[in-house]
Amino acid sequence: MINLLSLYALPFIIVLILTIGIVKKVPVYEEFTEGAKDGFKVAVSIIPYLVAIIVGISMFRASGAMDSIAAFLAPLLNKFSVPVDSIPIMITRSLSGSATLGLFTEIAHKFGPDAYVTKLCAIIVGSSETTFYVLSVYFGSIGIKKFRYALIVGLLADFIGIIGAILVAQKFFL
């Protein structure tokens, strides 16, 4: 049922929009191509911001800083029965979507689908969006330089999400 929903959602939306367009006598082909013209411009305009954020985060990951932070946090999080192996995911989830998914796949392979750490990480990954990426690309695309409180709100919400994931995982799976 749920899988069906996600499978049919996209085709349904497309059919709906096009049908309403035709009914309302919108020249759908002309308007489609008119709108699509901006695709290249927008995609190319976000390259500088993508490079800045992705290079920075790739370097950060490559420096091994993540492991040091994980080692530093481990004793504290152990008290709340949070597995050490889930710590890197908590750090990367705000930084990089592909890195987070990569780490999650690694953990799922290493510990198997029934391990507590796999389930905790599944919740963390499934409930998150990469704050840094979204902010730099979305603001970058329209030339906003002062983010005001957007970053702090994004990071606080991520932090609340992690706490929530730890608590919920304990209730459901421990």
Added chain:
Amino acid sequence: MNYIFYFLIVFSIIFGIINGRTQEVVNAILDGADVSVKIALSLIGIMAFWLGIMRIAEKSGLVQWIAKIIKPVTKWLFNDVPPENEAIGNIALSVSANALGLTNAATPIGLRVMQELKEVNESNNNDKETASDAMCMFLAMNTAGFQIIPATVIAVLVAVGSKNPTEIIVPTLIVTAFAFVSAIILAKFFQILYKNKSNFPFVKKEVNDD
């Protein structure tokens, strides 16, 4: 952002040298730059497709109709945007696309929303380089990443032989909904805080007054 950028690069290099991972850090520059361009280029096609579809949705009045329906909520959430502006309808589309896990559609729609919020902000005569409250609220909703079905996660669990991968859906939904609501409340809270910021003697005023 300037300090974060500086910190990410300089800290990584220094830490990499101490850690004996200088080569990896240097390689990461090239890899990161390469990946960035690949992401952007792979976006061109799908971006064009969704911008085209959305233009039809706007011309047919569908977007404005959605905006009208959700007006009671958005009037409070986005009080610096006219309630029947196209941006509001597109915000609803963007949040729905994210909720359904349609990542391919969500980014183009989201970027379009930002464009429209920028136009609203400029017509409000505000600073072009400073984020508006509506933008911060929209991105708070976006970065919280509300999702009904964590499709990618389920796919990974299935791949490693999980017998019951859907057991993850309910707990994830609880957490993601909680984080989503928290993000909205936080954004609202900071909005009020920043509005009063100009009253604080020690904080530089950042919104111009014309």
